[in-house]
Amino acid sequence: MPLKLDFTLDENTYRHYLNGHPVVMHSHHYLALITKLVEDLDDINGPQILADTVEDTMRVLLEDYFQKNGITDTKDKGMVGTEYFSTFGLGKMTISGNDQCGEAKLSHSHIDEGWLRKWGKHPKPINHFTRGYVAALFAAIFNRSPRSFSVTETAGIVTGEEQSVFVVKAA
């Protein structure tokens, strides 16, 4: 079930919409620096604020799509979620698992490859953005409340690994 993409433009404001939701284009410089900003704000839990924000806002888009297109099957929901991830330009994701545990893998990652282009390798994973996306996707697939899944990045392309790996556990 391929993701249907409906790009529209408000010709009065020139705001752009994807499947009815306003979207805007930025570059890897922006998300690399936002990632760096939240890392610098670690003492106020900056990385988790970013992850939670991504979880809350992306879940709205995912569930809206599931509802409008009558998607109820967990595999179909997963496919839509990973295709949306690529549509946002965030990379190539595969997921596996159930309502208790799972895994997400990235063979390509906007955040990691953007960081590498800008600053080179980093000694630890930094993809807090995708931790939030994976949490949103698992919660949306299994109809769970927000923060129902904890997501830990155990390997990152930014550290030199071939792929990024995110371990998912029911909280």
Next chain:
Amino acid sequence: MTVMRNDVVKALAKVTVQSNEQGLIPEYEVLVNLLPVSLLNTLAERLLAAAPERKTEIEAGLVRAAYECGYHTGCGIITSEIFSDVVMPMVTEEEKDILRGAYAAFTAWGWAKSGIVQLKEGQKLIIRAFDYYEADSKGDGLRAYMLQGLNQAFFELAYAAPYPDGMDTFVCKQTKGIEVGDAYGEFIVTGK
């Protein structure tokens, strides 16, 4: 002929970006992302709410992220094939027209429905924006961090040392904002 803003906006607004088989969008010499504006606004709101005593530091970080994005992506835009096809045939006044074309792209691609209201070449730029997504954000005070960064970047691409050596030549201050009840956002770029 100078840049016909409305024609450029209409032509560029039709451009859509699509990811490749790697789920990435390599365009304009950068990796592009296409994100919900609610995510960007909510992140700024939550970071500022989490540490109001560090407002200056967080705001500076948000502006810097936008600025570096704008500087590097902006260079990719004004040297792109689409800009060359649509804008460059109308350019007769060099930097001034390139800047006009860049602000048409600024509008067309949804960063802000905005335009130049005053330009002193290489010295000062005043921009007014009549619609921008940061105006939807919740919070206190002027908070169009993205536009502050992008306006500085675009003026530097036109009038600072050639890319990539012109960074941090100018500074942009927001003086009005729809988010605080003004009819438009206003941004003034001057030398540091």
